[in-house]
Amino acid sequence: MSARPVDEALAAVRLVDHHCHGVVTADLDRAGFESLITEGAAWPGISPFDSPVGVAVRRHCAPLLDLPRHAPAVEYVARRSELGWHEVNRRFLTAAGTDVFCVDTGYVPDRITTPQELAEAAGGTAYEVVRLESVAEAVAARGVEPGEYAETFRSAALDAVGRPGVVAVKSVAAYRTGFDLDPTRPTDADVTEAARRWLADGGRLADPVLVRHLLWTAVDLGLPLQLHTGLGDSDIRMHRVDPTHLTDWLHLTSGTVPVLLLHCWPYQRQAAYLAAVFEQVYLDVGLTLHYVGPARARAILAEALEITPFRKLLYSSDAYGVAEFHLLGALAFRQGLAELLQERVDADELSLPDALRIAAWAGGDNARRLYGLPSPDPVPAGEHD
Template sequence: MLPVDLPDTVREALLAPLVDHHCNGVRRDELSRSQFELLIGDGGGPAPPGTTHFDTPFGAAVRRWCAPVLGLAPHVTPSVYLSRRAELGAGEVNRRLLRAAGVAAFLVDTGPESGELLSAAEMGRHADAAADEIVRIEQIEHDVAEMARIAVDYLDSLAEELVARAARAVGMNTVIAHRCGLDFDPSRPSRGSVIAAANRRLSDPKERLTDPVLLRHLLWTAVDVARERGLPLQFHTGAGDADVEPHRADPARMTGFIKALQPIGVPVVLLHCYPFHRQAAHLAALFPHVYVDVGQALARTAAGAWRIMDEVLELAPFHKQLFSSDCSGVAESCHLGAVYFRRSLGVALKPRVDAGEWTAADAARVAHMVGSGNARRIYRL
């Protein structure tokens, strides 16, 4: 799985248990081929007629690296792979793939709440790992909006519920990038503008929140809670929701907000970032409270993932980088996230050691920091 001729100390560090600091639950139910393909494709839609999402870097990686975990030869056809998946059943498939990832602790985003998805505790049990919760603030807002009757109740309940949920979590996160873009006004909105926006919100609380004023209020309320409890605040950035113009998910667009948070001391964790990973790495280099990962980009680019890892290593301090699989929907995404993290980091480290730029001890230390040490420090695990 790793590049050949790596020093033993580096190989051991790369193969050590990981902390997956951002993932989602995986499906607990049996999946048809069409359901499985929707979950492995980008954009959430089916492949064009006569084609398949297996004809992607991720789909090829499933056949290469996940097939052996299910007891198949590498590179079996999609139909053989899916037949074996159905034969084993969802529970066994999830256990095998989650355990094969070699993850010691999962930090699970509770945003996409659904009875079809494994909970944080279930993810831990299936993987024989620890598991903690990352609270998605937009989900809390949605729950509060459905219960509130007037704007003042909405504002009070929102703050109270964020405090209550944060007490059981190791971090909070936001998808504001996919609701209104990261080029939002970084200032706190006035109370009058928030009340007016809340009244509009409560007229149709079942809709997804997209109002920039309320999203900013929600974000700043979360900042207050995160500061009180010493929690990091994660931001989804880069490729993601197809409803938002892609360039508006560039983390460089939230530089004003990042600067506003620096005196407050709340850690800002930029998730995923690709294809804006260079901008994100630059922000991590500039600001002491900013951290970065490349998440699902490694599994989605598969054999080309080392280029992304190499570019992040060029720019971001090593103590600012984190591992996440951004596992979502199918357990294959967790296993592949770990496989390509280890492979791409190994490929990026090897020439640095071979050229004498780093010692083997240097490379092993970086592998440890990025794979688990930084997350344990930032999330106080």
């Protein structure tokens, strides 16, 4: 039986991954691999392989390592080591079918690929997303007087976004304070006093006033702003990262910069509401898709698309550390969206031309338009088959 039209279309889309990270450049033992396929901790007697994402790795990734589907975890890790990290990364990154990577370079607890190294392994192109908390913490580490912090941070942020290939900025305010913040721009005096406290105490940027200042600085920079929402590790206080907490801030920043809500689970419906009522809001369900796996991707995407305008859904993997996540994110997105759109076509709720347009938009065109990325090269005549 031949593939259905929407399946074929999404299988052929060369994806734009508008938010992701690098992958490790070292061979991993079982403990090291397991630590990278969970947002939680390694608990005695409980393996991340015995979870939805672990099962998805063994089901969908094992064949690319020349193993049978559902290969045992011990065989999977051994085969990974036998091939070596370079070959493992190449296989998964090329199989993902991603042409463009927008890479957050602000999280590097491991030795991971640079954006250029990631793109080279995949045969694609990379751009950079600047994490503003990292910029602020670098300013603090170099030493700055509290009264000079605001201007020094602004200048450092301008320098960072002026680097070649930077297309967006990102904030991890969700990890640091949550979104239930005063939405207004803080005064200079408030920023100076907050900087005095933070610079005296040290540590990560987690002062609510300075986080507000960072978000408003992002608006001033004029680039698309990516915001982590929902699913994350144990630093997250889930009730505080519902993106609807941003409603008043979105009113105040209307008409300024695009705001990209990342991940969103379990708040994909709330994110969809914001995308439906605020011109500047866009969303994805990256990270979520490889944790739920292809088996549940359709359900997550269905909720995200209940009311989201079709020009506002983007693809991201948010893959970090293991190249398997680049593959699983792409596979789950393609399969889940194809099932959803084809079902609506079969029910005559959507025309096939509309379904094909939506697939192309979400897979890459929306991100290219939003970030000002070049259009893909046209397929030469005679190479469509």
